[in-house]
Amino acid sequence: MAARYADLAGSGVLVSGGGSGIGAALVEGFARQGARVAFIDIAVKESRALAASLSGTVEHAPLFLEADLRDIPALRAAVAEAADALGGLKVLVNNAARDDRHDFEAIGPEDWDESLAVNLRHYAFAAQAALPHLRRAAAGTSGAAIVNLSSIAYLLNMGELPAYAAAKAGIVGLTKSLAGRLGPENIRVNAILPGMVLTERQRQLWVDEAAAAAGVARQCLKRSLGPEDIVGPCLFLASDASGAVTAQTLIVDGGML
Numbered sequence: 001m002a003a004r005y006a007d008l009a010g011s012g013v014l015v016s017g018g019g020s021g022i023g024a025a026l027v028e029g030f031a032r033q034g035a036r037v038a039f040i041d042i043a044v045k046e047s048r049a050l051a052a053s054l055s056g057t058v059e060h061a062p063l064f065l066e067a068d069l070r071d072i073p074a075l076r077a078a079v080a081e082a083a084d085a086l087g088g089l090k091v092l093v094n095n096a097a098r099d100d101r102h103d104f105e106a107i108g109p110e111d112w113d114e115s116l117a118v119n120l121r122h123y124a125f126a127a128q129a130a131l132p133h134l135r136r137a138a139a140g141t142s143g144a145a146i147v148n149l150s151s152i153a154y155l156l157n158m159g160e161l162p163a164y165a166a167a168k169a170g171i172v173g174l175t176k177s178l179a180g181r182l183g184p185e186n187i188r189v190n191a192i193l194p195g196m197v198l199t200e201r202q203r204q205l206w207v208d209e210a211a212a213a214a215g216v217a218r219q220c221l222k223r224s225l226g227p228e229d230i231v232g233p234c235l236f237l238a239s240d241a242s243g244a245v246t247a248q249t250l251i252v253d254g255g256m257l
């Protein structure tokens, strides 16, 4: 049973990449706090199924907005639509990503730009588009928050992830810059660095039973992490419970690092 954060009930929360994996768990987690949640995703089938499965089980059914986050005008339109539909935004969770592997000797400029577009660029432009709404929510109240999903992958010297790791490190830099810029307006900005989280995509593409066991062996906690393990830390960083926490990175990896 998750902790209850009274300030999140009724608040507008926007999650990118909320259609599956960790993002879907976050959409559900915020919705179960009584928040008004919208999520942006490109995966229509999964996203509609998530919205339908939560409808009727939470006070405010989450709103799915279809957009490709690589397309900045489409992203801006989706953020505006979310703020309009939810009656404002108190929380932005930048989460969408794609952890494609690349051979460093073969990667070309197009692959590089594509990786940064899907893993880093939209975090900045979602924050920019959400800013007027976050500012309105923060003015005269306890504040507003941005939570950026980075990864411990950039700390692990993983040779097959040059562009993804660069993007995930970049998210930490962006987090600290935005925290500096927005702190005076009572908008807090923090990052979560998940470890090995066994989502559908991870199981299908990268993590078989042996790799999962090897990952767990490197953790202090001897169990696999699931998307639900990221929910509590994200709710905490989004809520007033962490009202003096900004410019920080929170590693949620079962003690792998």
Ligand SMILES: NC(=O)c1ccc[n+]([C@@H]2O[C@H](COP(=O)([O-])OP(=O)(O)OC[C@H]3O[C@@H](n4cnc5c(N)ncnc54)[C@H](O)[C@@H]3O)[C@@H](O)[C@H]2O)c1
Pocket (backbone or CB within 6 Å): 016, 017, 018, 019, 020, 021, 022, 023, 040, 041, 042, 043, 067, 068, 069, 070, 094, 095, 096, 097, 098, 099, 118, 149, 150, 151, 152, 153, 193, 194, 195, 196, 197, 198, 199, 200, 201, 202
């Ligand atoms: N799963 C892990 O082990 C792990 C570890 C460390 C960090 N993370 C981070 O956590 C976050 C969530 O990861 P996940 O494992 O749940 O990923 P996932 O692939 O399961 O889900 C990502 C979601 O983003 C959406 N998305 C991807 N590209 C998009 C685009 N161009 N436009 C709109 N939506 C798009 C996908 O459709 C999907 O619903 C990411 O930032 C990831 O880097 C995950």
